[in-house]
Amino acid sequence: MSGLVLQTAADLAGLIAAGEVSAHEVVAAHFERIAQVEPQVQAFLALDEERALAAADRVDAKLAAGEKLGPLAGVPLGLKDIFTYQGLPCTVGSRILEGWHPPYDATVVKRLLDADLIIVGKVNMDEFAMGSSTESSAYKVTHNPWNLDYIPGGSSGGSAAALAAFEVALSVGTDTGGSIRQPAAVNSLVGVKPTYGSNSRFGVVAMASSLDVPGPFGRTVLDAALLHEAISGYDPMDSTSLNLPIPPVAQAARSGEIKGYRIGVVKELGGEGYAPGVLQRFNESLALLESAGAEIAEISCPHFTYALGAYYLIMPSEVSSNLARFDAMRYGIRVGDDGKRSAEEVMNLTRGAGFGAEVKRRVIIGTYALSAGYYDAYYGSALKVRTLIQQDFDAAFAKVDVLVSPTSPTTAWKIGERLDDPLAMYKADLCTIPANLAGICAASIPVGLSSENGLPVGFQIMAPAMADDRLYRVGAALERGVADAFGGPVLNQLIGSPAWDALSAQAVAARFPNIILGLAENLS
């Protein structure tokens, strides 16, 4: 393994810009690492080695010609398979889109390419981003690099696992109810859900449109901030895009100054149902922030108790409507078209065969919540709870600069453990959902390993809409405090551990084909 893969994204870009190493060498080193650990981690759905190396060569040529490039030029990145990117299939982890090659690029993808980041491939996810373990992917089970028997979180589990296994230096995900923050927490990464509307949804396969937002993963707070700046900003192609300047997040990440900052601990997000090992690290982190000069206070947000219920009505309602577009007519697979069956029968058969269990559950819940006679009690009530949660946030942010909680009530769990217990799975997002319902921004910062099982714990920071810089400022302060306490970044504890050796136990020399997924098998 080349030492290059252990560098931060900011340092890699610095080395490339200074001519110490070529972008080609950096990208090639990551593909070597992928060949070594991917058989164990299983984070990727498609790899794009040839194009990635050609893009790296272009970065090297531009630098040789004296061009000044962006702060992440030449850095290899993993892209969640929810973004359209011409030249690679876009499956969203679902059979219903198997073999679909989108004819356009997502705005986030365009911005990544414009910033000279190198997309090495597309990473695994829960089907249509529905899940907290990446197990609902129709294609493969992704493993947590800290312990291969455990889930990598979800829905952006591939984005997180690839980054924690040092297969990429950065990755991009999407967050609807915690799908960036929870996988970041269970893999010991920085994951940020930006303010809703500050990152374009154009070219992101929709799950719940009023909640979905793309965002960055990094191994450090600064890496995440640099990626945040590269992908964010107004996009006229997304009608919910905010035409406002992006706050100076990289500057905040470099500063980390929190003297006099008021930090509110959400009373309702802790206590019973939370793992002692998670609460222990959370409380230690509060002490670190306090010694960095912050003032800590407890804040009550009484309606957060109802957030999970409201979310599991609003999200499935939007899902049932959004997923109606998968009708077997214009793209995706078609099943049972024998020349005799009607369009409606073919639609039924295709959706029955193409959607997995979790997608079916949510579409049916949404159909129920929106149906005549139940609309007011379910969907209507959930929209009111959304107002109450926003009011809780408004009242809290009048008193404090940021709110904090554990990112998730527990660490990662064993693969398969919650697969047939939807409610247990949903509870992984208990702490992350309120931020999505209110549209505010939030982040998860690594704060150490649980003393119960040695698995990573995440610390959630929430800030008002368009105050994303506060996440990075507090995140950087915490990152420094944790590094001082543990003698280095938490992720360093993975390197050289037995789990690290297990990652490359069955190293294979053979390179992967450029695209793992073939065209759709004929299911009919």
Next chain:
Amino acid sequence: MALSPDDVARLARLARIDLSQAELEHLAPQLDVILESVAEVSKVAADDVKPTSHAIEIANVFREDEVRPSFTAQQALSGAPVKESGRFRVPQILQEDE
């Protein structure tokens, strides 16, 4: 409230999803538990609370009504499960007796 496999079958028909009997029987109790747990939202949804359908309110986003670059027919058809003479080919929409 108890959701029966028959109720689920009706909802699946509305959602245009073909489900086997085994799936219906497996899903019904799971959906029942989920719905029971989310029903708590009605407890705090008083009449005087205004509903919020979107996190950040934006209304009436307009653009100039002008011709802009868009997909070619070939691009639009590139993902079609079946195409014919530059069009999407779909199964029959109307039955013989309709």
